[in-house]
Amino acid sequence: xxxxxxxxxxxxxxxxxxxxxxxxxxxxxxxxxxxxxxxxxxxxxxxxxxxxxxxxxxxxxxxxxxxxxxxxxxxxxxxxxxxxxxxxxxxxxxxxxxxxxxxxxxxxxxxxxxxxxxxxxxxxxxxxxxxxxxxxxxxxxxxxxxxxxxxxxxxxxxxxxxxxxxxxxxxxxxxxxxxxxxxxxxxxxxxxxxxxxxxxxxxxxxxxxxxxxxxxxxxxxxxxxxxxxxxxxxxxxxxxxxxxxxxxxxxxxxxxxxxxxxxxxxxxxxxxxxxxxxxxxxxxxxxxxxxxxxxxxxxxxxxxxxxxxxxxxxxxxxxxxxxxxxxxxxxxxxxxxxxxxxxxxxxxxxxxxxxxxxxxxxxxxxxxxxxxxxxxxxxxxxxxxxxxxxxxxxxxxxxxxxxxxxxxxxxxxxxxxxxxxxxxxxxxxxxxxxxxxxxxxxxxxxxxxxxxxxxxxxxxxxxxxxxxxxxxxxxxxxxxxxxxxxxxxxxxxxxxxxxxxxxxxxxxxxxxxxxxxxxxxxxxxxxxxxxxxxxxxxxxxxxxxxxxxxxxxxxxxxxxxxxxxxxxxxxxxxxxxxxxxxxxxxxxxxxxxxxxxxxxxxxxxxxxxxxxxxxxxxxxxxxxxxxxxxxxxxxxxxxxxxxxxxxxxxxxxxxxxxxxxxxxxxxxxxxxxxxxxxxxxxxxxxxxxxxxxxxxxxxxxxxxxxxxxxxxxxxxxxxxxxxxxxxxxxxxxxxxxxxxxxxxxxxxxxxxxxx
Amino acid sequence: xxxxxxxxxxxxxxxxxxxxxxxxxxxxxxxxxxxxxxxxxxxxxxxxxxxxxxxxxxxxxxxxxxxxxxxxxxxxxxxxxxxxxxxxxxxxxxxxxxxxxxxxxxxxxxxxxxxxxxxxxxxxxxxxxxxxxxxxxxxxxxxxxxxxxxxxx
Numbered sequence: 001x002x003x004x005x006x007x008x009x010x011x012x013x014x015x016x017x018x019x020x021x022x023x024x025x026x027x028x029x030x031x032x033x034x035x036x037x038x039x040x041x042x043x044x045x046x047x048x049x050x051x052x053x054x055x056x057x058x059x060x061x062x063x064x065x066x067x068x069x070x071x072x073x074x075x076x077x078x079x080x081x082x083x084x085x086x087x088x089x090x091x092x093x094x095x096x097x098x099x100x101x102x103x104x105x106x107x108x109x110x111x112x113x114x115x116x117x118x119x120x121x122x123x124x125x126x127x128x129x130x131x132x133x134x135x136x137x138x139x140x141x142x143x144x145x146x147x148x149x150x151x152x153x154x155x156x157x158x159x160x161x162x163x164x165x166x167x168x169x170x171x172x173x174x175x176x177x178x179x180x181x182x183x184x185x186x187x188x189x190x191x192x193x194x195x196x197x198x199x200x201x202x203x204x205x206x207x208x209x210x211x212x213x214x215x216x217x218x219x220x221x222x223x224x225x226x227x228x229x230x231x232x233x234x235x236x237x238x239x240x241x242x243x244x245x246x247x248x249x250x251x252x253x254x255x256x257x258x259x260x261x262x263x264x265x266x267x268x269x270x271x272x273x274x275x276x277x278x279x280x281x282x283x284x285x286x287x288x289x290x291x292x293x294x295x296x297x298x299x300x301x302x303x304x305x306x307x308x309x310x311x312x313x314x315x316x317x318x319x320x321x322x323x324x325x326x327x328x329x330x331x332x333x334x335x336x337x338x339x340x341x342x343x344x345x346x347x348x349x350x351x352x353x354x355x356x357x358x359x360x361x362x363x364x365x366x367x368x369x370x371x372x373x374x375x376x377x378x379x380x381x382x383x384x385x386x387x388x389x390x391x392x393x394x395x396x397x398x399x400x401x402x403x404x405x406x407x408x409x410x411x412x413x414x415x416x417x418x419x420x421x422x423x424x425x426x427x428x429x430x431x432x433x434x435x436x437x438x439x440x441x442x443x444x445x446x447x448x449x450x451x452x453x454x455x456x457x458x459x460x461x462x463x464x465x466x467x468x469x470x471x472x473x474x475x476x477x478x479x480x481x482x483x484x485x486x487x488x489x490x491x492x493x494x495x496x497x498x499x500x501x502x503x504x505x506x507x508x509x510x511x512x513x514x515x516x517x518x519x520x521x522x523x524x525x526x527x528x529x530x531x532x533x534x535x536x537x538x539x540x541x542x543x544x545x546x547x548x549x550x551x552x553x554x555x556x557x558x559x560x561x562x563x564x565x566x567x568x569x570x571x572x573x574x575x576x577x578x579x580x581x582x583x584x585x586x587x588x589x590x591x592x593x594x595x596x597x598x599x600x601x602x603x604x605x606x607x608x609x610x611x612x613x614x615x616x617x618x619x620x621x622x623x624x625x626x627x628x629x630x631x632x633x634x635x636x637x638x639x640x641x642x643x644x645x646x647x648x649x650x651x652x653x654x655x656x657x658x659x660x661x662x663x664x665x666x667x668x669x670x671x672x673x674x675x676x677x678x679x680x681x682x683x684x685x686x687x688x689x690x691x692x693x694x695x696x697x698x699x700x701x702x703x704x705x706x707x708x709x710x711x712x713x714x715x716x717x718x719x720x721x722x723x724x725x726x727x728x729x730x731x732x733x734x735x736x737x738x739x740x741x742x743x744x745x746x747x748x749x750x751x752x753x754x755x
Numbered sequence: 756x757x758x759x760x761x762x763x764x765x766x767x768x769x770x771x772x773x774x775x776x777x778x779x780x781x782x783x784x785x786x787x788x789x790x791x792x793x794x795x796x797x798x799x800x801x802x803x804x805x806x807x808x809x810x811x812x813x814x815x816x817x818x819x820x821x822x823x824x825x826x827x828x829x830x831x832x833x834x835x836x837x838x839x840x841x842x843x844x845x846x847x848x849x850x851x852x853x854x855x856x857x858x859x860x861x862x863x864x865x866x867x868x869x870x871x872x873x874x875x876x877x878x879x880x881x882x883x884x885x886x887x888x889x890x891x892x893x894x895x896x897x898x899x900x901x902x903x904x905x906x907x908x
Binding site: 067069070218219220223234276351355403404406652659661662663687695698701 | 785791797803894
């Protein structure tokens with residue numbers, strides 16, 4: 001086997017242990033840890049979470065992964081803090097079902113708040129166990145021992161000391177721990193130790209460097225696309241020109257001139273394999289296929305929102321804090337005036353930098369290996385086991401850096417395709433999609449309509465109703481353990497199991513009556529649907545808060561109030577007020593009660609604010625935009641971001657993560673809209689699905705980190721994505737007086753609005 | 756039909772038998788086993804496959820392997836000389852630019868070519884050189900810092 005596993009982690013420790021050959025199962029686990037044997041992974045065993053190497057450094061086994069935001073570095077700092085080790089002495093071995101428990105993969109910004117917190121407990125327990133052992137060996141009571149930089153010593157007699165390496169180095173902990181019985185994000189374990197007091201933090205708050213940057217810049221380690229297995233075939237899929245059509249006749253002779261190219265055709269699954277990648281691509285292009293005749297699945301794109309408005313409702317729900325609907329209507333009846341607005345948001349694509357790739361080596365009588373760029377390699381491995389008819393323990397899922405990951409993208413499809421093609425051919429298979437599949441067939445973030453009403457009486461809001469009607473948030477589950485969510489599985493007959501759910505805005509505005517509801521409509525196609533919907537970085541956040549925060553501005557102006565003052569008066573949680581005030585102050589907010597429309601030549605400028613919560617994290621953003629009145633083109637020149645995610649573990653990586661979210665959020669605000677014909681998605685590459693260009697970058701992103709030293713970290717992967725669209729929309733209104741209630745804010749749309 | 760083709764990649768001569776229309780990207784990745792240039796779009800729209808040919812950035816996904824002639828090909832990995840990364844790589848590392856990093860070949864190789872021609876570029880010149888390259892993780896702020904840093908190194 002010529003494969004690599006997270007070699008960077010070992011390089012990060014100075015190359016003391018480099019692993020370039022890795023085999024599935026027990027041998028690999030032992031090789032990875034540099035030990036002879038590792039006990040089977042079991043959440044009841046401390047050894048499943050952490051070990052101390054012979055040189056006294058630590059390995060934490062992380063059942064999640066890092067997509068380049070530095071999550072693993074942050075987790076290393078959490079573990080290091082409890083172990084009293086420097087961060088660089090903690091290796092994070094991530095995303096491999098052969099070496100780590102299933103902590104849910106990357107999911108909902110929980111890498112640090114959940115995954116890291118569990119490994120922090122494990123580190124505290126490991127330290128506790130080492131103190132117990134040292135106490136006996138040194139004959140010093142535990143309470144008289146202290147730890148620093150991997151050394152345990154007596155408080156009173158400095159000559160009595162042992163290093164971690166001397167206590168347990170190179171051995172597995174044999175300690176039993178109490179865990180909560182939950183697999184996934186919520187997996188946690190208890191420690192007997194008291195966690196470190198925040199006033200004693202040494203590693204938290206420091207900017208330890210990322211561990212994956214060097215190999216990514218020097219090309220010295222594998223991405224998932226680089227995995228090569230002897231005998232491996234390359235595979236490509238052939239997708240129908242009209243969504244919903246299935247192949248009825250395949251002319252295998254049409255590719256007979258391509259060396260080694262073979263067709264895999266099972267039910268509606270159609271692919272080609274070849275020993276050389278280019279031959280597989282050629283074969284996919286050249287293969288003659290007759291497709292079934294089916295009705296066009298989609299409406300005219302200009303009727304998308306009419307379709308949503310008129311579509312039948314499959315499921316409805318709302319905030320648990322909602323009041324009786326009758327009371328809501330009663331409150332509106334008592335109002336002097338009702339303001340109402342409708343906001344609309346299109347489908348958006350993950351459009352990852354490259355189409356997804358996976359390699360599967362199907363071994364029915366041994367361990368089948370999946371190499372995947374998926375955010376959830378454990379679950380993806382379970383899904384591959386199911387599609388192959390294997391038991392979960394017969395498949396090892398290994399995460400290797402992939403071509404971008406912002407939620408439930410096409411990585412899940414790639415894993416299932418590779419598995420099906422490997423089984424069909426009896427060879428290891430590397431599958432990668434083509435660009436039109438990466439953009440055209442990935443699960444999309446759902447198109448939506450948001451209608452908000454505010455009842456006003458005596459100059460105050462007395463009733464508030466936020467209502468969304470939208471495609472399913474989880475037509476495709478974000479968890480990849482059920483193969484039926486994937487195109488390949490659907491092609492061979494699995495039926496989709498839609499989640500039928502949506503969401504509501506997260507903020508702390510208080511009104512006498514506040515109601516937040518949603519309705520979910522059916523997908524255009526039950527299976528094999530290029531407009532199926534799922535999670536895209538900060539699922540629903542940008543669009544829901546575009547509506548909520550846009551309408552807050554509308555109401556503030558209707559009441560003759562300044563947007564910042566109105567928010568400060570209406571938000572009820574102090575931390576929310578703090579981020580609002582911090583962002584406004586830092587940006588030099590000038591209170592106003594109408595669009596300021598400051599004009600200089602052909603350019604009008606404006607400033608807009610928006611804020612949101614996300615699972616405890618709070619972010620306020622002030623956007624400053626220039627709008628060219630002749631072209632309608634928007635340049636979001638500056639962003640000021642106030643960010644409170646509890647304690648700050650790594651300020652530099654947090655700041656860079658926020659910058660990324662601002663720019664990706666801006667891309668979605670200005671450009672991103674999945675276009676489709678009645679037959680299929682027509683946003684299939686970077687010309688038809690444009691994203692932010694370097695020439696459109698904000699010239700300044702000013703980040704204010706509010707560090708709550710005594711609060712646990714609440715996640716930072718997505719929170720700053722949430723208010724970007726709204727802040728830009730509000731700034732455009734301030735510049736132009738035009739309230740865009742449909743995104744994205746393209747030049748054409750704004751020009752039409754200003755006309 | 757396959758044809759014998761000679762390639763000079765990162766200072767080494769290689770001979771492969773390949774379909775002359777095959778894009779250079781597959782010669783580099785599949786025949787030579789190099790892992791730097793990535794397949795992003797196959798349409799010369801994103802830059803993830805960028806290499807230098809005689810110092811000029813080229814989208815290897817759209818360049819037929821038979822069209823290179825005697826051109827000297829440099830990949831991102833080949834910028835490392837005697838174990839020392841190129842100053843552009845050093846700047847990108849110092850600024851911790853990449854998130855997923857899949858697009859980095861485009862940004863780095865284009866910046867190398869820019870700084871050869873324009874050692875002290877203005878922000879406008881940097882943007883002019885880099886426009887069209889894609890970064891889906893949207894690390895544009897870090898990219899600008901890194902290019903400025905490389906220009907002053």
